[in-house]
Amino acid sequence: xxxxxxxxxxxxxxxxxxxxxxxxxxxxxxxxxxxxxxxxxxxxxxxxxxxxxxxxxxxxxxxxxxxxxxxxxxxxxxxxxxxxxxxxxxxxxxxxxxxxxxxxxxxxxxxxxxxxxxxxxxxxxxxxxxxxxxxxxxxxxxxxxxxxxxxxxxxxxxxxxxxxxxxxxxxxxxxxxxxxxxxxxxxxxxxxxxxxxxxxxxxxxxxxxxxxxxxxxxxxxxxxxxxxxxxxxxxxxxxxxxxxxxxxxxxxxxxxxxxxxxxxxxxxxxxxxxxxxxxxxxxxxxx
Amino acid sequence: xxxxxxxxxxxxxxxxxxxxxxxxxxxxxxxxxxxxxxxxxxxxxxxxxxxxxxxxxxxxxxxxxxxxxxxxxxxxxxxxxxxxxxxxxxxxxxxxxxxxxxxxxxxxxxxxxxxxxxxxxxxxxxxxxxxxxxxxxxxxxxxxxxxxxxxxxxxxxxxxxxxxxxxxxxxxxxxxxxxxxxxxxxxxxxxxxxxxxxxxxxxxxxxxxxxxxxxxxxxxxxxxxxxxxxxxxxxxxxxxxxxxxxxxxxxxxxxxxxxxxxxxxxxxxxxxxxxxxxxxxxxxxxx
Numbered sequence: 001x002x003x004x005x006x007x008x009x010x011x012x013x014x015x016x017x018x019x020x021x022x023x024x025x026x027x028x029x030x031x032x033x034x035x036x037x038x039x040x041x042x043x044x045x046x047x048x049x050x051x052x053x054x055x056x057x058x059x060x061x062x063x064x065x066x067x068x069x070x071x072x073x074x075x076x077x078x079x080x081x082x083x084x085x086x087x088x089x090x091x092x093x094x095x096x097x098x099x100x101x102x103x104x105x106x107x108x109x110x111x112x113x114x115x116x117x118x119x120x121x122x123x124x125x126x127x128x129x130x131x132x133x134x135x136x137x138x139x140x141x142x143x144x145x146x147x148x149x150x151x152x153x154x155x156x157x158x159x160x161x162x163x164x165x166x167x168x169x170x171x172x173x174x175x176x177x178x179x180x181x182x183x184x185x186x187x188x189x190x191x192x193x194x195x196x197x198x199x200x201x202x203x204x205x206x207x208x209x210x211x212x213x214x215x216x217x218x219x220x221x222x223x224x225x226x227x228x229x230x231x232x233x234x235x236x237x238x239x240x241x242x243x244x245x246x247x248x249x250x251x252x253x254x255x256x257x258x259x260x261x262x263x264x265x266x267x268x269x270x271x272x273x274x275x276x277x278x279x280x281x282x283x284x285x286x287x
Numbered sequence: 288x289x290x291x292x293x294x295x296x297x298x299x300x301x302x303x304x305x306x307x308x309x310x311x312x313x314x315x316x317x318x319x320x321x322x323x324x325x326x327x328x329x330x331x332x333x334x335x336x337x338x339x340x341x342x343x344x345x346x347x348x349x350x351x352x353x354x355x356x357x358x359x360x361x362x363x364x365x366x367x368x369x370x371x372x373x374x375x376x377x378x379x380x381x382x383x384x385x386x387x388x389x390x391x392x393x394x395x396x397x398x399x400x401x402x403x404x405x406x407x408x409x410x411x412x413x414x415x416x417x418x419x420x421x422x423x424x425x426x427x428x429x430x431x432x433x434x435x436x437x438x439x440x441x442x443x444x445x446x447x448x449x450x451x452x453x454x455x456x457x458x459x460x461x462x463x464x465x466x467x468x469x470x471x472x473x474x475x476x477x478x479x480x481x482x483x484x485x486x487x488x489x490x491x492x493x494x495x496x497x498x499x500x501x502x503x504x505x506x507x508x509x510x511x512x513x514x515x516x517x518x519x520x521x522x523x524x525x526x527x528x529x530x531x532x533x534x535x536x537x538x539x540x541x542x543x544x545x546x547x548x549x550x551x552x553x554x555x556x557x558x559x560x561x562x563x564x565x566x567x568x569x570x571x572x573x574x
Contacts, residue, residue: 051344057337058338058546059546159453160450167447169447173464174468177460177464181461259344263344
C-alpha cells in the first residue's frame with residue numbers, strides 16, 4: 001500500500017523510480033553496495049556532496065540545510081524513497097527531510113544500525129566505532145537505549161579508519177595495527193560482545209576489526225542493516241520494482257557528485273566491487 | 288624600510304602589530320610553531336577556517352574567495368604581514384591576496400619550501416610528499432623548476448599522514464608503517480636525495496619519514512623554511528618587533544577558528560609543544 005493515493009498507472013511509474021541515496025562523500029557507497037545486494041532489481045541514484053564534505057564538523061542548521069539541498073537534487077530527478085547514507089545527516093536532519101519531502105519515505109543509517117546492535121548483543125555491552133563527531137554526538141547511544149534501556153554503550157572515535165578506507169588500505173598489517181590501537185583498549189575496558197560500525201566508511205574495514213575483536217564479538221554493520229530496513233519498507237509500502245528477469249543484470253547505479261568527479265571515481269572504486277567500478281559521474285550544483 | 292610611508296609613531300605601531308597566519312584547519316599550526324621558534328618576540332594571530340576545511344577539494348574561485356575572507360578577518364584585527372599556512376591557498380590565492388591587501392606583505396608556504404628543496408638537493412632528484420590534491424596540482428614541481436629548471440621532481444599524495452597527525456599518532460610503529468608504505472616505493476623508483484614535506488601537517492611526522500628515507504636523504508620542511516622567509520622579509524622591511532627583554536616570555540599566540548573551538552583545541556594540542564597548549568580559542572564568522 002502506498003502512503004499516498006495513486007491510480008494503478010501512477011503506482012507502476014512510482015515503483016519504477018530509483019531509490020535515492022545521499023552522503024557527504026563516498027562513505028555512503030557501502031550503503032549503496034549493500035542495497036545492490038539486498039535489492040538487485042532496484043534502480044539506485046547516489047549523490048555524494050563532495051564539495052561540502054565533511055558534514056560531521058558543521059553545525060546542526062548547516063547540516064539540515066545541506067541535507068535538504070542534497071535530497072532536493074534527488075527528488076527533482078524522481079525517486080520513490082530517500083536513504084540518508086550519512087551518520088551526521090541521519091542524526092540531525094531526518095525529521096526535517098520527512099517534513100520537507102512527505103510523502104516520500106526517508107530512511108537513515110543510525111536507527112537500523114542501533115536496533116540491529118541492540119538485538120545482536122547478548123550482554124547488552126555494545127561498542128560503537130564511529131567518527132569523532134558521531135561518537136561525541138551520542139546518536140547511536142540514544143537510539144540503542146530507546147529500544148534497550150539498560151544497554152551499556154561506549155562510543156569510540158576512530159578517525160584514521162576514514163583515511164585508510166579512502167586510501168584503499170582496508171586490509172593488511174596497517175589496517176590491523178590501526179584496528180588494534182582503537183579496538184583493543186575498548187575491549188579491555190568495556191568487554192563488549194557487539195561492535196557496531198557507526199560510520200559508513202567502516203564496513204570495508206570489518207575484516208581487520210573482526211581479527212582484533214576476536215570470534216566471540218558480533219560485528220554489526222549499519223550499511224547492511226540499513227539495506228534490510230529499506231527492503232522491508234519498500235515491500236510494506238508496495239514500492240518494490242518488478243523482479244529481474246532470469247539472467248538479467250542489476251541496473252547500474254546513477255552517480256552524482258558536487259565536486260571533482262575524478263577524485264570521486266578514484267576513491268569510490270575502493271568501496272565498490274571491481275565489477276561495478278564507477279564511471280560517468282555527473283557533476284551537480286546544489287547551491 | 289616600510290613599503291608604505293608612515294611617520295615614526297605609525298612605524299612603531301605597525302611593528303607592534305602581530306603577524307597574521309591562516310590555514311583551512313590546524314595543519315598550519317606547524318608554521319605557527321616554526322614562527323615562534325624563529326621569531327620569539329613577534330606577536331602572532333592564527334586563524335583556522337575549520338568550518339570550511341578542507342580547501343584542497345574545492346575549486347580555485349572558491350579557494351580564492353575563502354582565502355580573502357580569512358585574510359580580511361586577520362587584517363580587520365590589525366596585522367603587519369599575512370602568512371598563508373595552507374598549501375592550496377598558497378598555490379591558488381597568493382596573487383589575489385597581494386592585490387586585495389596591498390601594501391600588507393603576503394608570504395605563502397609553497398615557494399619557500401620549493402626553493403629550500405631546490406637548494407638542498409645535490410642530485411636534483413626531489414620527492415614531494417603532500418596531500419593528494421597538492422600532489423596532483425603540481426604547484427611544488429612548478430616552483431622548484433622555476434629556480435632549478437633541470438630538477439627531477441616526483442610528487443606523492445600521502446593522505447593518511449593527515450589523519451595520523453590529527454589523531455596525534457605522529458611517532459611509533461603505525462606512523463613508521465604508513466611512512467614505509469608511501470616513501471619506500473618512491474625511494475626505489477625515483478631515488479631522491481631530498482624529500483620536501485609539502486603539507487603543513489607533515490612536519491610532525493618528520494622523524495618517522497626520516498627513519499624510512501635513511502640518513503642520506505635531506506628532509507626539507509615547508510613550515511621551517513616559511514618561517515625563515517618571514518624573518519628575512521620582516522627584517523628587510525623594517526617590520527620586526529622590539530626584541531624580548533632578557534628572560535621575558537614570547538607573547539602567546541591569539542587563536543581564532545570558524546567552527547568547534549573544542550575540537551580545534553584538542554587537535555591543535557598535537558601540533559604545539561606541551562608548554563603552549565592552546566586555550567581561549569575565539570570563534571569567528573567569516574561569511
